[in-house]
Amino acid sequence: MEIDGNDSFEEKYLLVAKADNVKHISSLLKAVNFKDVGVCFATEHGLKIVVEDSKCVQANTFIGSEIFQEYHLNDDTVAFRIDLNTLIECLTIFDGCSTNPSSTTALKLTYKEYGSPVKLLLEEGGIITDCSLRTMEVFDILDFSIPAESTTSKIILRSSDFKDILSDIDGTSDYVEFTFSEEPQYFKILTSGIAGKCSVEIPSKSEIMEQFVCSTTITVKYKYKQIKPFLKCMNISQKTLIRTNEEGLLCCQFMVQVDSHTCYLEYFSDQVKYDKSWIINCFSKFSSNNEHTISIPMTVGFLNHSLNILADKVNEFIYLTPDTYVMHSTLHLGILSFDSCHPGKWVLSFNDEPSAMDCIDTLRKNDIKVTDIQKLISERVHLEDVIIKTVTDVGFPHFVAEVENAIKTNMFDH
Amino acid sequence: MKFRGKIIDPNCMKQFYSIVIILSKLCRNVVLRLSSTKLFLIALNESNSNQISVWSVLDQQSFFKDYDMIGETESNEILFSLPIDMLASSLSSAKQTNLKTLKMKLTDKLSPCLTIELDLESQVSSKQLCTHDIPVTVILPKDWSEYKEPTIPAHNISVVMPSIRVVRHIVDKMKRIGPRLMVSLDASGKMVLGVSNLSATVDTHFIGLEIVSVQNSTDKENKYSTIVDIKKFSQFLNCETLNLSKILCHVVEGLLLHCSIEEDEYVLHYFLSGIDD
Numbered sequence: 001m002e003i004d005g006n007d008s009f010e011e012k013y014l015l016v017a018k019a020d021n022v023k024h025i026s027s028l029l030k031a032v033n034f035k036d037v038g039v040c041f042a043t044e045h046g047l048k049i050v051v052e053d054s055k056c057v058q059a060n061t062f063i064g065s066e067i068f069q070e071y072h073l074n075d076d077t078v079a080f081r082i083d084l085n086t087l088i089e090c091l092t093i094f095d096g097c098s099t100n101p102s103s104t105t106a107l108k109l110t111y112k113e114y115g116s117p118v119k120l121l122l123e124e125g126g127i128i129t130d131c132s133l134r135t136m137e138v139f140d141i142l143d144f145s146i147p148a149e150s151t152t153s154k155i156i157l158r159s160s161d162f163k164d165i166l167s168d169i170d171g172t173s174d175y176v177e178f179t180f181s182e183e184p185q186y187f188k189i190l191t192s193g194i195a196g197k198c199s200v201e202i203p204s205k206s207e208i209m210e211q212f213v214c215s216t217t218i219t220v221k222y223k224y225k226q227i228k229p230f231l232k233c234m235n236i237s238q239k240t241l242i243r244t245n246e247e248g249l250l251c252c253q254f255m256v257q258v259d260s261h262t263c264y265l266e267y268f269s270d271q272v273k274y275d276k277s278w279i280i281n282c283f284s285k286f287s288s289n290n291e292h293t294i295s296i297p298m299t300v301g302f303l304n305h306s307l308n309i310l311a312d313k314v315n316e317f318i319y320l321t322p323d324t325y326v327m328h329s330t331l332h333l334g335i336l337s338f339d340s341c342h343p344g345k346w347v348l349s350f351n352d353e354p355s356a357m358d359c360i361d362t363l364r365k366n367d368i369k370v371t372d373i374q375k376l377i378s379e380r381v382h383l384e385d386v387i388i389k390t391v392t393d394v395g396f397p398h399f400v401a402e403v404e405n406a407i408k409t410n411m412f413d414h
Numbered sequence: 415m416k417f418r419g420k421i422i423d424p425n426c427m428k429q430f431y432s433i434v435i436i437l438s439k440l441c442r443n444v445v446l447r448l449s450s451t452k453l454f455l456i457a458l459n460e461s462n463s464n465q466i467s468v469w470s471v472l473d474q475q476s477f478f479k480d481y482d483m484i485g486e487t488e489s490n491e492i493l494f495s496l497p498i499d500m501l502a503s504s505l506s507s508a509k510q511t512n513l514k515t516l517k518m519k520l521t522d523k524l525s526p527c528l529t530i531e532l533d534l535e536s537q538v539s540s541k542q543l544c545t546h547d548i549p550v551t552v553i554l555p556k557d558w559s560e561y562k563e564p565t566i567p568a569h570n571i572s573v574v575m576p577s578i579r580v581v582r583h584i585v586d587k588m589k590r591i592g593p594r595l596m597v598s599l600d601a602s603g604k605m606v607l608g609v610s611n612l613s614a615t616v617d618t619h620f621i622g623l624e625i626v627s628v629q630n631s632t633d634k635e636n637k638y639s640t641i642v643d644i645k646k647f648s649q650f651l652n653c654e655t656l657n658l659s660k661i662l663c664h665v666v667e668g669l670l671l672h673c674s675i676e677e678d679e680y681v682l683h684y685f686l687s688g689i690d691d
Contacts, residue, residue, distance in 0.1 A: 083613040086591055090616055093587045097580045117614075127580065129618040 014078045015042050015111040018070040021104040022122065024258040025063055026091040027236050029084065031254075031265050032059040034229040038084040039138050042111075043077050050141055051084065056270040057226050058142050066261050078111060080135035082118060090131040094124040111135075144268035150245045153180035153214040155187055157242070159254065161208040163234035165189070166227070170198050175272065176227045179219045180244065185212055187242075191224075210239070220248040226269045233265045247271065415492055415552075417448055418519035420480040427516050430477060431508035433470060433680065436653040438502040440468055440684070445553065445561055446528075448483050448492045451475070456561050457498075459687075466564045469683040476679035486555075492520070493553040493561060496528055504530045504546035512536050526550050564685070566672070569664040570638040571599045572626040575673065578661060581607070582651040584618050589644050591616055594689065597647075598639035599665050601628045606637075609644065626662055638667045640688040647671070650684050 019025060029049060032038065038051040046064040065071040094105045108121040120131040169176065172193030179188040185204035190197065204212035230252055234240060237254035244250050248271030256263045421427050437444050437455055447454035451474050459467040474481045485491045507513055517531040527547040534542040553561070575581065588595060588609040596608040603625055608617040630636055650673065664672040671686040 086611065086614045086616075089587055089590050090614070093584055093616070093618065095583065095587070097583045125580075126622075127576075127584075127618060127620055129584075129616060131614060131616040133614045134612070 013072070013110050013112050014074050014114075015109070016070065016072045017042075017047070017065075017068045017107075017109045019068045019107045022091050022107040023104065024067055024263075025107070026088055028061045028063055028256065028258075028263055028265065029088050029091070031233045031236060031256075032061045032229075033084050033088060034059060034232070036083060036085050037081055037136075038087075039079060039081050039141055041077055041079045042073055044073055046071070049084075052142060056272075057229075058144050058268045059229065059266065061263070061265045063263060064261060067258060067263070079138045080111070080114075080118070081138050082133055082135055087118075087120075087133060090120055090122070090129070090133070093122060093129050094127070097127075098125055142268075144249060144251070144270075146243050146245045146249060146251050151213075151243050152216055152218055152246055154211065154241070154243045155180070155204075155209060155213070156211040157202075157240045158208045158210065159234040159237045159240045162240050163231060165200055165202070166234070167231055169200070170195060171224065171228075173198075173224055175221050176224050177219055177221050178242075178244075178250070180214045180217065182214045182217045185214060187212070218244060218246075218248070220244055220250060220271050222250065222269050223272055230267055233267065237265065415484065415486050416520065417483040417492055418480070418517065419453075419474075419478045419482070420518075421477055421516045422479045422514070424511070424513070426477045427508045427513060429679070430472070430516075431502075431505045433472070433682065434498065434502050434505055436682065437468055437470070438498045439653045440649055442497060442499070443495050444468075444498040444501075445493060445495045446550075447561055448485070450483060450490055453477070454561075458560070459685075464560060465685065465687065466561075467685055469564055469685070470680060472680045473678075491558075493558055494520075494526065494528070494550040495553060496548050496550045500546075500548045501528070501530075504532075504548060507532055507534065507544065510534070520550075521547070523547055526552055564683075566683070567666050567670060568629070569627065569672065570667050571601065571628045572662055572664040573599055573603065573605060574624040574626065575661040575663045576605065576620045576623060578651060578659075581620075582648070585644065585648050585651055588616060588618075589648050593644055594641050595644040595647055596639055596641050597663075597665060597671050598637045599623075599663070600634065600637035601625065601631055602634040604637075605663070606639075638665045640665050640668060640671045641690075642671045642686045643689060646686055650686070 029038075032049060032051045034057075035051050035053050038049045041048045041050065044065070046062060046067070048060055048062045050058060050060040052058045091105075091107070103125060105122050105124040110119045110121075112119075115135070117132045117134050120129075120133065122129045122131070166189075169189060170191040170193035172195065173191035174193075175191070177188075177190040179186075179190065181188065186201050187204075187209070188199055188201045190199040192198070202209055230240075233252070233254040237256045239255040241253040241255070242250065243253075250267075250269040250271070252267040252269075254265040254267075256265060421430060433455065437457060441457035441459075443457070445454075445456040445458070447456060453472040453474055455468070455470045455472070456466060457468040458464045483490075483492060505516070508516060512535050513532055514535050515531075515533040517529075517533075519529050519531075521527045521529045523529075526549070528550050530546040530548065532544040532546075534544060536542065584607060585595065588607065591614065592609040592611040594609065596606075598604075598606040598608070603621065603623040605620040605623055606617050607620075608615065610616065629638075659675045659677070662674045662676065664670075664674070666672070666688075669688045671688065673684045673686075675682045
């Protein structure tokens with residue numbers, strides 16, 4: 001690969017990283033790719049990629065600077081949000097192209113300044129791919145950590161065997177319960193699905209258990225979908241370390257051997273505290289020139305701190321600030337929701353671009369600042385407190401009904 | 415109206431089969447046009463004003479040992495359409511080594527049929543005869559104009575395609591990023607495949623390709639590009655039997671991506687019209 005090694009050239013960039021073999025990086029990224037968007041932090045020690053969902057699951061992977069043959073950073077930390085799916089597609093673009101198993105893809109990653117795209121230059125067998133990935137502003141991310149002194153239990157398992165156990169658990173079960181028992185010493189997984197209850201007990205003396213520390217018996221409960229992404233990590237890791245604290249925060253660490261270096265993958269899962277859901281009917285106009293309105297039953301789910309409104313067939317969305325919510329009565333729009341991938345954002349979802357553009361026009365007419373979709377996407381709004389206050393309020397189901405009504409009335413006004 | 419043909423050479427059978435397989439991956443119905451010297455396989459793009467999407471010509475003498483046809487018009491031609499997947503599955507034993515002869519003939523059973531007769535010989539038992547009847551729709555001479563040889567527009571540039579396997583892998587990855595593929599060729603022998611979506615643009619550069627012809631060879635920088643439906647291009651690349659062929663790639667700026675295989679015994683053209691950005 002043609003790489004300009006000039007130092008003054010590199011100083012113009014916030015981050016420059018080069019790797020001979022991109023495979024290690026892409027396999028680590030794939031393991032945390034349970035959501036589309038990730039936050040990338042670059043420090044002098046390496047790159048950390050953090051992925052969150054519903055404010056209750058956080059996955060991160062740390063790719064140490066030693067994995068890169070060259071690594072230059074011109075700031076203390078550099079952070080940006082990036083579309084992880086596309087990033088992985090780009091990094092693996094040469095996968096399967098070469099018949100020679102020893103050939104590898106080389107990577108040069110550059111990030112010039114805040115707001116600029118991340119550029120990737122990939123090369124294999126004389127073919128070059130260059131990619132430019134748009135970056136987005138970083139939101140506050142959750143600060144999950146379990147300090148050693150507050151750890152109530154800690155176990156280390158062999159990943160390959162633990163994966164077999166975990167992949168066998170009942171997928172129809174909504175929840176998965178983990179029990180760390182002090183006396184007798186064992187680790188138990190309990191599920192209850194359509195087929196009934198099922199529990200797996202791994203005694204501390206088991207061959208697959210390398211370490212078992214438990215100061216007090218604790219049972220913690222998680223959603224099945226919080227646990228499922230662990231499987232991806234186990235495929236590439238050798239050992240799994242599971243820890244919990246008194247609050248039931250679960251931390252799974254996976255040790256991954258990359259050449260002679262060790263990388264770590266980490267998953268934090270917050271215990272299920274509130275979990276409620278309602279079905280509401282939303283009326284949506286499928287496109288601006290279509291007079292038909294369609295009623296879409298949607299599930300409104302509230303898990304711990306985040307409100308998710310889920311509907312099928314929704315593929316276009318734009319982002320709005322909270323004051324636009326007040327304006328919803330003037331809009332004939334799709335679905336109003338909080339977005340689960342971009343916590344703290346209000347989202348309006350549309351089935352097609354024309355109706356989204358239509359909505360933007362309406363917003364403009366109502367003097368709400370909308371410059372363009374790009375701007376809306378990058379606009380930073382933090383609504384966590386508002387959401388918690390709203391959904392914990394006794395009148396929340398009433399609020400849901402109100403949203404439903406407001407949207408419905410609007411549809412018929414037009 | 416009469417047609418019968420017999421192929422006995424195992425290589426010819428394989429080649430014939432692989433052409434049928436390519437067509438079956440790209441379209442549902444194929445028109446077979448028979449003349450005294452040539453056999454044409456033609457597919458129209460139904461979603462795009464019946465433009466020809468695949469045009470392939472087989473030289474009768476190189477493929478068939480016996481070839482006998484009588485048409486009903488002066489030009490002595492027969493045209494009929496048939497579901498290509500049925501032909502492909504009937505011929506699937508053509509890749510086996512124990513196939514001795516492959517016979518094709520037009521028959522009048524309950525409806526007009528193309529009858530495929532396969533003579534198989536195995537070590538344990540003696541001869542086996544396997545017959546498939548594929549219903550065909552005979553095309554009347556008044557409709558023949560649709561299946562005329564397409565006028566191929568003047569190409570801005572033609573190059574030899576890089577390894578189809580590599581291109582296939584890359585296009586399949588790109589398919590997951592965006593629906594439109596930009597194919598650009600320039601006189602220095604560079605091919606760029608590009609795709610973009612809201613959050614990214616991705617370009618893959620292949621260099622050092624052999625140039626077959628170029629409109630303006632003095633300006634090496636001048637590139638010619640066409641945007642095509644990535645799914646359709648991927649469909650073409652995914653025809654596994656293409657792997658061994660030398661494929662030419664032609665571009666008419668903004669209008670057409672044209673891939674062709676030109677061998678002595680047969681030619682195959684695949685036309686993919688450009689779409690607006």
